Amino acid sequence: QTEKREATEETVTIVFKHGKLAGGPEALRAILARFEAENPDIKVKDEVLPASTDEQHQFYVINLEAGSPEFDVLSMDVIWVEEFARAGWLRPLDGIFPPEEREDFFAGPISAVTYQGSVYAIPWYIDAGLLYYRKDLLEKYSMPVPRTWQELVSTAKLIMEKEKDIYGFIWQGKQYEGLVCNVMEYMWSRGGGLIDEDGRFNALKKENIEALQFIYDLIHTYRVSPPLVTTAMEETTRHIFGSGRAIFMRNWPYAWKIFEREGSAVKGKVGVTVLPAFEGYSSAATLGGWQLGVNRYSPHPEAAERLVRYLTSYEVQKEMSIKMGYRPPRRSLYEDEELRRAQPFIVELYPVFERARPRPETPYYMMITQVLQPEFSAAITGLKSPEEALRSIQRQVEYILKLEER
Amino acid sequence: MSRTLKKALNWLVLCVVVLWSVAPFVWQIITSFKPSAELATLPPLLPASPTLDNYISVFSDRPFGRIILNSLVVASLTTVLSILVGSLAAFGLAVLKPRGGYLFLGFVLTVSMFPPISTVSPLYIIIRELGLRDTVLALIITYTTFSLPLTIWILTNFFRSIPRELYLSARVDGCTSFQIFYRIFLPVAAPGLFATAILVFIFAWNEFLFALTFTSTVRARTVPVEIALFPGVHEMPWAEIAAASVIVTVPVVLLVFLFQRRIIEGLTAGAVKR
Amino acid sequence: MKDRREGYRFLLPAAVVLLFVTVYPLFYVFWLSLHRRHLIFDISRFSGLENYAFLLQDERFLRALWNTVYFTVLSVGLELVLGMVVALSLQRAFSGRGIVRALVLLPWALPTVVSARMWEWMYNTDFGIINYLLGVDVNWLGSPFWALNAAVLMDVWKTTPFVALILMAGLQVIPRELYRSAMVDGAGSLYIFWRITLPLLKPVILVVLLFRTIDAFRVFDAIYVLTGGGPANTTETLSIYAYKVLFQTLQFGYGSTIAMVVFLCVGFISVFYVRLLSR
């Protein structure tokens, strides 16, 4: 109302918080500059958050809890939106993100931004776990791309015996959020999971035990995964794979572009596919990606909403895909000719994203994951048996969820 | 002769000790000059094509200058405040000897043992309520307080070592207590003040827990937090971290080299006398 | 007498600051620890000793407690022994002693965060200098066995100089005449060390132990930055656990309970040493 008029009279500055983006600060700056050109009454200041998502989360929590009006637009991991919405820190965006438009988005991210019927953020870009493999090696030993975990193990073992100094399968096993993503993929692809049909939290079940056991076996029984995976994060594994020292790798899509760069040791030798599943079950990938929302305490909500709209618009998402390699959450973009030409790789991932599953959708996810991370870590390093770990998870999470009851 | 053998052994231990102390830091310096492409290959140890890029990008990609400024402001103001309040108290304790002074000193010592983690949550709430979140002021206040026990303890020892006759003499010459404090004791204890100041400065420059908790933006973030929270996509930019580390350690290294005598004096003032 | 009364005025500013910023929060944290308090969802209700009860069956807490004790005992023990060796060898005067002392002081003076980052990089499995120099392929920070020991090593590196310097100062207070006298009386260096040096150094050793034990027990930044508490919480100390609970999910009730426990433990340690010292 009056704000609109004010906005036209003086420029407002809105602050946009986000994690560091691939391609350096300039690419985003260019996009924002265009936004500023289109909206002369708005200036955008973008501020980069720390590397680790845990620290980013801590930043938001501490500031939002204190009602900080110091930033307007925030980028959020999929697992935070419900928590922030439940805490009442986000502005509902139903008005600028109508149900019709949501149709065009993948189901996973939409469900992640929806809390009690309203949307609190708009998906910005999307991620999901993938299997990277060495095309050249599989061809050399004429092995097919594995469709099941067991196949992956046997293929890896076979090649490892022939090739010297090569790891079989590397993934992210350090105690952090990435580990949860990895473990969930095994559980889902075994028919398990943490939340039952009725929405109850139920970790302790046969499928989950078997999945965890399998992960443990990857390292300690089949020995296709080196022990270093228990401390590896994305870049650790990407470096190893990128220097040609591994056959298979689980990672996010970002790695592809790096492998295909000039001078890469594996340029042209890398293939990408959906993650394997257990025999008789279907493959699953953990949904990742970032959403944009508006701070409830923002002094300029209207301007902030405009920025969110802009950044999640068809055009910007397309540009970010083409120029920076980010995967758009809009299905229709995968039909876009320009994008198909520029990033054929992204387009191929469509089926993966279609099937990507969100981690447990609960406002308490961050507390729960603090339980999951160490317990999973303990299970894959053999400090605890899978059953012990899952039992412990169940007990602790129940104590957390008791908060809800009053 | 055994004397020479003993000397040789001494030298050996000495070399090992020095090497052991310095080597990690030297490695950090070397790393800071490596282009990121060379990080992942270990031999050679030295960068094949040393570069200043890491140093440049620390400042160009990040508001690192501002953060150093924050740290400088926090550390210097903390030092000044802590010395001010601490030397007053120490003078009171050591020279005027009020009844119950020992209790107070005991209280101060007890406080010095408080684990910061035990008070960080209420302090966070208090600071938030006072609207001081993410300000250097919040850090200055907490640092001053947490360095006070050290300051009081060391300065009390220093003041005690000043002959009481100086106090009596100045009294007879007509000074008030406060005049004696700043005209006689402060100047005479200058070396002690200086030693303490350096310790407090180093403490404030290095503190992490409170800084991590009470600050959230470049407005008040300090150097250790910045280094701990160095942003990167998916992984640590090791070379940049190394460069940043080298930059922020420079003041500390300078202090140590210029004033090692005083630092050691200050450190040991509390532990060894008595 | 007038002096004495005047003395209180000089103590006043310090007393006010200390009371407000350390003592009051301590009572506050105790109060918090009696609550289920969750800042994010604005939940706050009095729960008595419920948190403490849960603590006793919280495996993660027990694990953290054990880690903390292990870290404290091992690092302080090593630092004392190494510190003594360094102190004895640096004790005698030689030219360049100032520089050597400054170099030795360096690890102590570096920001903990920086040294944690340094060691994290050196410990790196693939590109770390340590594995390279040793010619091994150990996953220092990833293996549950090595991680805590790696943290201990870092701490030893960082604080041995401090211990050595204090011990050195303690050595310097021992009159040289005592050694000379013992030498003239026919005692060898080892005998002198055990019968003269060590007993005379005892008070200083106790003070060092007190400082170091307390510091090690409340360790936070070093390990927080080095490993974040992983792998599998094998390096999670009480402080880190408390911090995560407090500030990653803003559970101020339970977090305060852990913080309270840290405080109590440190209290016990101090009382123990102070007893020894005053004997």
Added chain:
Amino acid sequence: MTKVELKGIRKSFDGTEVIKGVDLLIEKGEFFTFLGPSGCGKSTLLNIVAGLEEPTTGRIYFDDRDVTDLPPPQRDVAMVFQSYALYPHMSVFENIAFPLRVRKESHHVVEEEVRKVAALVGLERHLAKRPSQLSGGERQRVALGRAIVRRPRVFLMDEPLSNLDARLRITMRTELKRLHRELSITTIYVTHDQEEAMSLSDRVAVFHGGRIQQCGPAIELYRRPANLFVARFIGSPPMNVMEARLVSRMPPVVDVKGIRVELARDREFKDRMLAGIRPEDVELSSTPSPSMVEAVVDVAEPLGVYQLVEIVYNGSRLMVRTELEDIRAGQRVYFKLIPERIHLFDPQTERRL
């Protein structure tokens, strides 16, 4: 010149009484010394006069005016300490000027006064130096200068010479004495060195256990010590003390460990007494003589002009000071006590008889 009077001064620290009732009258311009062993309360009493400590009971008068409740600056006294208490961060000039600066005297006055005083104590050439650059004697002089510059009513000096070496102490002693003569300011001097007390003072008060044992001119204390403590404390080497019995009243004859001595009649006696004999009051000879007693030299310490000799007779030891040069340990010697120089004390009260 100021008269200082102490009336019924007592002082307790934490319940233990350190000064147990002192009454004193110090005359205008007098050089008065508190003499006593360490810890007897000399400094405490001096501090009470200065106003640095409050007496528990008792009053202090300067020229008949009660100053007990005045703080130090208003009493207008100057004090010199054993450690000199020079301000190490100030030059000699500033040290001497300090009391004037505190009083906010004009620059001109300060400059002039300091120069005058510096000339008086012989420090003109050192005004720009720091105390750490001075020798012990020069530091001493700075401390004196700082006291003099105020032209105080009373000088208080707390063992100002005891940090100096023996040789310098003698020189400074002479200088102090000369200064006092020139300035004629009432001076209270504290020392535990009897030689210093004797050489400097008009009158000396000997303290022991918080009480004045005797008060009077130094030579008086030496000649007629009021009790055993004073007798032993004054004189070096200290007086020999031996048991004595009265063997006859008329004429009075005492037996000192087997030696009979006839004493003057106007003295008091008891049956059992303690006889005090100063080493310098024994006549020694290396040749026998009928009036003398034979003894053997146990230890002989030649000290230049004279020797200290410890002789043994009859199982008793006696320290003797002699100018004879040919005395050696083991030698047979002959000695005699000088009757009028024998001091007699009551063995119970230890008072002089």
Added chain:
Amino acid sequence: MTKVELKGIRKSFDGTEVIKGVDLLIEKGEFFTFLGPSGCGKSTLLNIVAGLEEPTTGRIYFDDRDVTDLPPPQRDVAMVFQSYALYPHMSVFENIAFPLRVRKESHHVVEEEVRKVAALVGLERHLAKRPSQLSGGERQRVALGRAIVRRPRVFLMDEPLSNLDARLRITMRTELKRLHRELSITTIYVTHDQEEAMSLSDRVAVFHGGRIQQCGPAIELYRRPANLFVARFIGSPPMNVMEARLVSRMPPVVDVKGIRVELARDREFKDRMLAGIRPEDVELSSTPSPSMVEAVVDVAEPLGVYQLVEIVYNGSRLMVRTELEDIRAGQRVYFKLIPERIHLFDPQTERRL
């Protein structure tokens, strides 16, 4: 009993020579003292004898055996330090027992020896105490006991009395002397106190600037100081030194600041000399006499048996020691120099003439 011989000892610290060539022969059982002002290298030389320092050049012989390269434990010496160097964490018993424990003597022997020594130094009742619970003199005795218990070949003592107060020093001096007589162990004693040196020693070596200035029996040094340094250093208060001119050779008459004195003929003379006159070698009188010179008393310090008096004549000052009792400052007095007690020195070389 051991004979100690030093041959051509020199010692440098960091390039500066502290001992500049010392040759000495210390006889069996002798009590020998190194006397000299602070910093002259006495302690350094003693440490060299103990083996705690190596000489830069020179050799040390014990009973003609070269011990220069032996470490301290093998030299079998015992040392007493100025600070006593008692082990604060051990009881008196353990302190004394320490040298025996090091030698791993049986418990029985240790017990017996320690008790014997404790009795000798009078510490029987204090054996269970810690050093901090003892008085200065008792600590001193513990240090002595610890040295004695080993029955060493040589005792080395580095200013063992200088931490004691004046009175106790005199007592301990006598005791030391007696102990030495009883044990007859060769003793090297270091002090800067000339009185101590004179009273204790068989022979004294006066050090200055790293060289021996004079060596001989104490009384010899007092009577015939070899140079101005020794003359001034020995005797208290120190010798007055004044310029003197030879006015006639036959008979030899010198003019000391206007006073003409005829000297014995067998002495050496120069035209210009320095005359040294000890304060005790001036005859003073309060009544005029033709052979005497008039002077005025500037300062008078009564010290019991005698007084120290500073007199002024002809613009010169002279310190005089007198037993006259009625001398006061400002008074007119008459004095005379005793010709045979005037010491003459060459003003260039400062050697005795």
